[in-house]
Amino acid sequence: MDTTRVSSTAFDGTAHAPAHARKFVRQVLGEWRLSQLAEDAVLLTSELVTNAVVHAGTGVELTCRLDVDAVPPTLEIEVGDHHPARTLPKAAPVLSSDGPPSTSGRGLALAALLADAWGVTYTKTTKRVWVRMELGEGGEPHEAVPAAVPVEPLEGLRVGVIVVSPDGVVESWNSEAEQLLGHPAEQAVGRALKELVAWRGHGPYALSLTDTLGLGRWRGEVRMRRPDGRLVPVYVSHLRSQGHGGVRRAIWMVVAREHRYVLTPPAAPMRHEAGRRVKELLDRDMPFAELLDTIARIVQVSSGGDAAYVLLASEGGGRFGVAAGAGAARGLVGVPATGVLGADRTTPAVVDDLLASDVELAELLRARSLACAPLVVTGEVIGFLVVTAAQAGRFDEELTVSLRHVAEQVAVPLQRERLAEQDRAHRGRLSFLAEAGELLAGVHDEELIAALTAQLVVPKIARWAAVYLTDLTGMTRLAHVWHSEECNNAELRGSLPAIPRTALSEVSWPVGPETVLSFPLLTQGRSYGALVIGRAEQALPLELADLLADLCRLVALNLHTAMLYTRQATTSRVLQRSLLPMRVAPMPGLESAVVYEPAGEGADVGGDFYDLFTVGDHWCFALGDVCGSGPEAAAVTGLARHAVRLLAKENYTVADILDRLNQALLEEGDDDRFLSLLCGELTPLPQGGALCTVASAGHPPPLLRRADGRVETVASPQLLLGIETGARFYVETFEMAQDDVLLCVTDGVTERRDGDRLLDDGDGLARLLSGCEGLSAHAVAERVRQAVEMFADEPSQDDVALLVIKASAALRQVR
Template structure:
C-alpha cells in the first residue's frame, strides 16, 4: 500500500506568497502530526518561496511530500517557478555581486537545516527542493492510515456523501448519500456554491479559509454544513482536487457525520512527551502571552485527539477558573467556569468518562461528555488547568492524563510568570480603555448616541461586530444600533438580527455564522437597560476580556440610566415651563401682533421673561414682564405673575388694580430680592379704527410708539418695581393707537444687549431702529428687532429676550 502523502498549492508571485506558504506548511504538518518539524520547515519554505519570487518573479507551486516507507522516513518540500533560465548559486560559491551579496543565502540556510537539497530544471519550470529526515521524535506510523482505535457511531447511521464541485466551489454533483446525510435533494443543490452550504470556521492563526482549502490538492478536517431544516451538522470532510477526462480540474468532497470521521481518517495518537517539549521551546522564544496560550491549546488539542482543548486560569480570588484560550470545537465559552470538577483543591490529573453523570452544568457549558484535565501547579497552588474534551463519552484513558500532567508541569511556572506580566499590562490597558469610554460617554444624554458609541468602542478592538439592544420603561426591547468592522456589512447584519426580540435577551437564538455570538446584559440598580451583543472570530472569550466587557456594560448601563433620568426630568421641565407661557396668543381683529421669545439658557423653554396676550369682554389685554434672577425660582415667579395678571383681568380689575394686587402677592411670598418689572395694558377698539390703549409700566422699559410719519415716542412713565414696597401706588396712562401705527414692547434683554461697553439702546438706539420700520408688518418689525439684537455683538446674548409688536389696521372690528 502506497502510504506517501502529498499536499500542494499554488500562489501568485507577490510579496504575500511567503506568508501564505508558511501558513500552508504549518497546516499540513499539523495534520500529518509533524509539529516538531514545523519551525525548521516553515523557515526553509519561507526562504525557498522568497527566493523564487525575487529571482523568477512568477507564480510558484508549493508541494509537501511525506514518505513514511522510506528508511529513514522523510519529508520533502518543493517550490516550482516558471522561470527555468535563472541558475541558483551553490552554498559554497561566490556570487558575482561580491562577498556581501544577499542572493543565494536561502539555499545556504537549506544546507544547514535540511538533510539534503537540490534544484531540478525542466523546459517550463525550475524546482528547488529540501529534504528533512524524520528523527526519533516522530513515529512514522503516526502518519499512516490505520483502523480506528476508538468506537464510532452505529453503522446504520453511516452515510458517505460525495460532492463534486468546480474550482469556484459551485456544486456539479450530489449523491444520494449526501442527501440522506444533509437532507438536500440534488436538484436543490446543484448549481449552488459550497459557501452557502458550509459554515466555515478556521481555528488558530494559521487556519485556511474555505477558498484556500478548495485550492489545495488534498485536505481533511472537520466542518459544519447546513441541513435542509436549517440546523448545522458537524461533519468530517476528505477533500481532493483532481482532473476530469477533458483535463478540467474538479473538487471532490467525501463527507461523513462527525461521529464517523474515523472512517475517513485514522484516530490521532495520545499526547506524547514531545508535545510538552515543543511547548517549552515555544515559551523560551518569548512568544506573546495570548499567542502562547493559543498555541498551547492547539498543540494539546491536536496531539490528544480531543474535540477541543482549553487553557483555564484562576481568577483573582483563586477559587474559580476562566477560559484563557481554546482550540478545536470549542463551546464559545465566556469568563468563569464554576464547578467542582475543576476546583482549586484538585491537585492531581483527572479523567471523567461521562460528565453528564456527575456535572450536568459543566457538560452543558463545554458541550462535551468526556473530559481529561491536569492542574497547573506553582508552589503548591493551582493557577489553572489544561483541559481536553470530547462530545462522546468514554473517549479518553489514563495515559492521556499522564501526558497532560507532563505538559502541565513544564509550562506552569513560565505561564504564571508571563501571566503576571500580562495582567499588569492588561490592567493598565483596561483602565485606559474604561477611562476612554467614560470620557466618551460623559455628558451624553441621548440613548441612541450612547448605543452608537458603545458599539464603536468594542469594534474592532474586541469584536468583529457589535449590536446594542435597548429596553425602555415599559419593558419593550428593540435593536438600537449595529456596527461591523466592515461598514458595508452593517445593513446585512441588521437584517440578520431580531429587531424586536420576542423572548428575553438571554434566551434569544442568535444567527449562526462564522463568528461566535455573545450577549452581555446592561444592568444597573437592578434594572435591565438592554444588552450588548458581539460577534468574535475567536471561539472563546478570555476571562480578562469578559471582565472588561462586564465593566464596560456597567458603565454603559449607568449612562443609560442617567440619560433616562435626564430625559424624564427634561420632559417634566418642558411641560411645566410650557405652562408658564400662553399656548397661543388671542387673535385681535383689526390688530396685527407678533411675539419673539428667546430664553438665554440653552435647552430651556422659559426664562425669567414672560408675555401674554388675551381677550377680556370687548377689549384685549397684553402683558410683558421680567423677573429678577433666573432658574426655577424665577420661573416660579413668572408663573405666578402671568396667571395672576390673566385672572385679575378676567375679573375686570383695572390695570392699576392688577399692579396693586400683584405687588401684594409678591410681598406675601416673603422671598427677599424677588422683584418683577411689568408692562401691562388694555386695548379698546375705536369706531373710526385703531384702539384706545390704557397702560402702566412698573420698572419696565417704556413701550415705543411708531407714528405713521416715522416719529417714535415713549408712551409710559416708569414706576416702582413690583415686590419692593407695600404701600406703593400705581397709575395708568392713556393714548390712542391710530391705524398704521406700531407699538413695540420689549424687555431689558433687548435694550441692554451689550457689545463691550456699549448697549443697544445707548443714544436711543432702539427708537432709531424702530423709526426705520415704517410701513412694515408687525412680524417684519419683530424680526428686524430680533436680528438687530442677535447681530449687535459676536457673542450670544446672556439675557432672555422678549418683545411684543402690535400694529393697528385701518378698521377695527368689535370683539364678539
C-alpha cells in the same frame, strides 16, 4: 484493616422520599467511581424506598455499603423502615393470566432480576430490605461463567469481523469470529445480533444496543454468547460505514478481552508527541495569545477531545477565565473555581460523566467527559489544561499523565508571560476606559451613546457589535449595529432580532463564522440593554471580558443619566409650555408678533412671559420679567400670567390688576422673587385706531413709533411688584393711529451686553425702531431679535421677550 465504605442517610416517609433516595445513591456511586452501576442501583433503590413509604408509612433509612475486600467485591443497598408488624409479600409474577397486572411485589421481582442477592432483616424496631450486587475487577459488574474461557497466547489472536444490517441482523460472520465465538457462519448469519450479545448498559444515560449500532464509532467491552450459552468477555471496535445504495451497515471487529489493546487507539505515542511539540513551542519567541492558542490546539488534537481550554485564574479569584480554546470551544468566557476545577486541586483528574457530578459545569462546557491537569507554580494553582467531549467515558487515566507532563512544562513560562501581559493589559484597559469615558461624557442622546459604544469595540475588540437598549418602560429594541466592513451593516441588522421576544440573556444569537457573546448593560441593579459582539477568535481572554464588563457598566451609567435627562426635559417642557398662551388672540385691524427665547438650556419658558387676549370689547396684553431665570423663575411666571388673565376677565382695571398681583406675590413669602410687569388694554376707536391704557411696574417703558418715524416713550416706570405692601399703581393713556407701532420688551433686550456697552445705550433701541419704516409687526420683531443676537459674540444669558403691535387699519368692534 477494614476497607468497607459506608454512606447513610434518612428521609421522611413522604412521596418525595424516592426522588431524594435516587439522588443520594447516584451521588454516592459517583464518588465511589461506580457510575456504571447507577442505573440498576437507582432503580432498585427507588422500588424499595417506594415500598417502604407505601406499605410502612414511616421514616426511611438508606445505607450504601461497598466491601472491596470481599470475593468478589460487593455493593449492598439497604432500606429500613420502623413498622415491624408489616410483613413483606412474597415475590410473585408481575403478570397474571386471569386478570390485570399485579402491582404488588414488583420491587422484589426487580430485586430478583437485577441483584445477585436480596433479603430481609428484622429487628425489634425496624425492618430492613437489602440487595447485593457483585462487582468484578475494576468495578465491573460480576457475572458467573459456567466454565472459564481459556486465554489464548498472542500468536493465537483472533480478530472476528461481523457485519450487521441496519435492522440489527447479522449479514457477515468471518472465520475468525467462528473460532473466537464458536458459532459457524451458517448459524450466525441471519440471526439478530441481540441474540448473540448479552448487552448490559450502565449509568442513567447508557445506550441500548440499537442506539449503539447507530453510532458512527464506538469501542468497549461486551459479553457474547457461545453456542453452549457461556458468556465470553470480548472487546469490540464498532464502525458504521456507508454501503451500496446508501445503506449504512455496522461493522464489529471483535477480539478477546485480553487482546483489547490491538483495537484501542495508539494514544500514548501521540500524547508523547504532544509533549515534544509543546517543548519546541516554548523555545520560540511568539506573542502570548498565539502561544496560548497553539497550546490549546496541540492538547485538543493529541487527546482526541471535542474541545480543549487553557484556563487562567482571574485577578479577583473565584473563577478561571478562558485564555485560549480549540475545537468546539466557542462562546465560553470563564468557569467557576469549584469542584473538579477548584483552586485547591493540585492533581490531574478524569470525570467520566459530568452530568452525574456537576450538572452546572456540564451545561457550561456542553460536555459529558472531562480531563484536566492543574498549572501549578510555587504551590499555587494558576490555571488548568482542560479537555472535554460530548460523550461520556471518552477519557482514561493515561491521558492525565500526558496532560500533567504538558502542564509542568508550560506552567512557569505561562505565569511569566501572563504577568507581563496583565501589566500591559492593565495600562491599555485604563487608557481605553478613559477614552470611552471622555467620549461618552455629557452625551444625553441614547441613540448617540449606542452608536459610540458599538464603534468603541469595533474593530479593536470585535468584528461586529450590536447595542440593544431597554427603556424605562422595559421595552427592548435593537438600537445600533456596526460591522468592521461597513457594507455588511444592513445584512447584520437583518440577521439580528429587532425586538427580542425573550430576555436578552436567553436569546439564541444567529450562529455564523464568529463567536457571539452578549454583555448586559447593568447599573444600580437595572438593565438598560446589552452589548452583543461577534469575534473571529474562539475564546475571549479574561482581561478582555473584564474590560468589556467595565465598559458596559460605564455605558449603562451614561444611559441611565441620558434617560433620566430625557424624561426630566420632557416633563419640564410639557409643564413649561403650559405657562405660555396656546395662541395669541387675533386682533382685527391690528398686527401682532411675539419673540420669546428663554436662556435656560432645554427650557421653553423662564422668567420672562407674555400674553395677549380679548376681554369683552377690548384686548389685553402683558409682558413681564421675573427676577432670575430658569424653572424657579418659571414658577412665578405661571402665577403672574394666570393672575393677570383671571383678574382681567373679572373686569379689573389695569391698575387694580397690578395692585392685586403685588399683594399675591407678597403673600407667597419669597423675598427673593420680584416681578416687573407691563400691562395694558387696547380699545377700538370709532374713527379708527385704538386707545391704549398702560402701566409699567418697574418694567422697561414701551416705545411707540408714529407713522412719521418719531419714537416716543409712552409709560413711566413705577415700583416693582412684590416689594412693598402699600404700593399703589397708576395708568397712562395714549392713542394709536394707523401704521403706528408699539414695541414692548424685557430687559433681556435693553440690557444686552457687549463688554461695557449695552444695546439701549444712547437710546439705541429707539433708533432701531425708528428705522423700521414700512415693516410689518413680524418684520419689526425679527429685526429687533437679530439686533439682540448680533450685538455681541457671546449668546445672551438672560431671557428675551418682546411684543410688537401695529395698527394697520380701522379697528372693528370686538363681539
